[in-house]
Amino acid sequence: MEVALSFVVSVFFAVAIYLMLSKHIIRILLGVSIFGNAVNLSIFTAGRLMREVPPIIPEALPTPEVATASPLPQALVLTAIVISFSLFAFLLVLAFRAYQELGTDDTDGMRVAEPEGEPMPPLGY
C-alpha cells in the first residue's frame, strides 16, 4: 500500500514541478496547489498505512494489541492543509489583482518592479 501511494506522490510531484515551470501565473498556482497536496500525501504515507485499525489502547494493556498506523501524521496533514489552503487563497487573490493591474499573467511581461533596459548607474561625478 505504501509503495502504491509512493507512486501516486511521485506523479503529483512531477505534475506540480511541470506546472510550476510554466510562465503563466495561473499554471504556476495550480502547480503550487498540487505540490502542497503531494506533500500532504507523502506525510500521510510516512505514518505508514493500515486499514481499519483504530489507534486505541485497550484499558488493560500498556500498548495496542495489533500494529496501528501512527495517528500523528493525520494531525500534521490537517495543519498543513489548513495552512496551505489559506496561503493558496491569498495567492489566488494576489494573482488576480496583479492580473487586473498589470494586464498580464505572463511572468515575462511582469517587469514593473524590475524594468528592462535600465540605465547604468552614473560612471563619474
Place this chain on the structure above:
Amino acid sequence: MAAETIDISNAMLTAPTALGDWMLVAPVGLPILFGAVLLMVRHETRLHAGIAIAGLLLTLGANAALLLQVLADGPQVMTMGRWLPPFGISFTADALGASLAFVATLVASVCALYAMKDIGATGRRYGFYPFLMLLMAGVGGSFLTGDIFNLYVWFEVFLISSFGLLILGSTDRQLDGATKYAILNLVGTTLFLTATAYLYGTFGTLNMADIARKADAMRETGPLMTLTVLYLLAFGMKAAAFPVNFWLPASYHTPRIVTAALFGGVLTKVGVYALLRVLVMLFPVERAELSGVIAWVAAGTMVLGIMGAIAQSDIRRILGFVVISGVGVMLAGLALGTETGLTGTILYAFHSVLAMTALYLLAGVIKELGGSYSLHELGGLYRTYPAMGAFALVLMLAVAGLPPASGLWPKIMLVRASLDAGWPWLSFAILLTGLLTTIALGRMYILAIWRNRPGQAPSDAATGAPGYGYGSMALLCVPIILLGIYPEPFIRVAEAAASGLLDASAYIGAVFPAEAAQ
C-alpha cells in the same frame, strides 16, 4: 474508575509548569496578544503606534531576561500540553535562538518607531502594526521552538504576515514584487514540509533534541543525506542563497521602506538560523560531507550578490543585493563548521540584522530629504544635512567590514577560520566581497551625499532634520559601534551559541532531564 490506577507520570507532566518557565513563551505570546489588541482597535489609528511599541518593548524585555537566563543556566525548556517530550511540543531556548530573538525584536522596535512617520493613517487602518506584531510572533517562535514541525508552522505565520506587509499600498510595483516573493517563498516552505515528512517517516519523531540523539543510530540505514540536501535547498531558498535567491531582488525594493528594513534585517536571518540548527546540530556528519558544496554556494552568493549591487542605481535595489551578499558571508561559516567559523557566522548575523535595517532606514531618510532613491538624481545632501552624512558613513563602514563599526570582527573570524581549514580561496572570496562592498556603498555615498546635486531639488523634498529617521538610526548605531569597539560580550554570546550547536548534549539534556541524570 480504572483511570485512577494508571500511572501517567511516564507519559505526562504531572506538576504544573513553573512560573519562570512561562518566560519562554512570552517572546511569542506577547506579540500575539498585542497584535490581537491592535486588531480590536483597528480604526483608532492614533493609538496603534503606542500600543505596538509598548508591546515590542515588553517583548524585548522578555527576550533579554530569557537570554540572560540561558547564558547563566544553559538551555531552557517548556513543554506544551503536558505531554512529555518527544510527544509534546517543547519550546527550547538556547543561546543561539534567544540571542537572535533578542536582536530581531530590537530592530522591530526601532522599525515600529520609524513607522510612526513612514506609515500614515491609511497604512495603519490596513493593518501595518498588527502585521508587524504577528510577524515578530512568527520570527520569535521560529527562533525558540524545539520541534521541527512547529518550526514549519512559525515559518508560515511570519510568511503570511510578511505578505500583508509587502503589499501594503497595492501599487503595481508591489503587486509584481509580492507575486514573485509569495510564490517562491511558498514553494520554499513546502519543500521544508516535504523534508519534514521524510524526516518523520525516517525517525518517527519531530522533536529536535530527539532527532539529534537518534541521528547517529540512523546513519547506517536512514536516508539522512537526502534529508539534509532537501533542508539545505528549502532553507537556502528562505535565506536567499545563490542559485535560489532571485525572489529577493525582485521584491525587497517594492514595499514601504520600513517594511523593507524589517525584511532585509530579519527575515533572511531566520533562514540562516534554520540552516545552522538543522545542518549543524541535527545532521553534522552530512553537513561535513556537503561542506564543499556549501562553500561554493557561499562564495557565489557573496561575490555575485555584491556585483549585483554595483550594477544598480536605485538605492533600495543596491541594498537588496547587499543583503544577499551578507547571507553568503554567513554561509561561509556554515560550510566550515568549526567553532571559530560558526562563531563568526552568528556574530555576522547579529551585525547584519542591525546594519541592514539601519541602512534601509537610511535609504528612507535619503528619500525624505533628497526626494528620490535614484543615484542619477541625488546629490548635495552632505552640505545641508551633515548628521546624515555621518550616519551614512558609519553604516557604510559597518557593512563593508571596516573599523570602527560592527562588520570587522565577524569577517576576521571567518577569514581566519577558512585559512585554518585550508580553504584560502574562501577567505579570498570574503575579502573580495569586502572590497566590492566598499566600492558599491562608497559610490553610493559619493553620488548621493558628497557630490553637488546634478539637477534641481524636487519641490516635495522635506526641509529640516527628520527626527524619527535620525532617532531610529541613532538607536541602531549604538549597538553597531559597540560591536565594533568593544566586541567581547557579543563574541562571548556567539561562542556560547556556536558551542551549543556543535555539542548538543546540553540541549538534549535540557529536553530530556531524566535521561541526562542517568
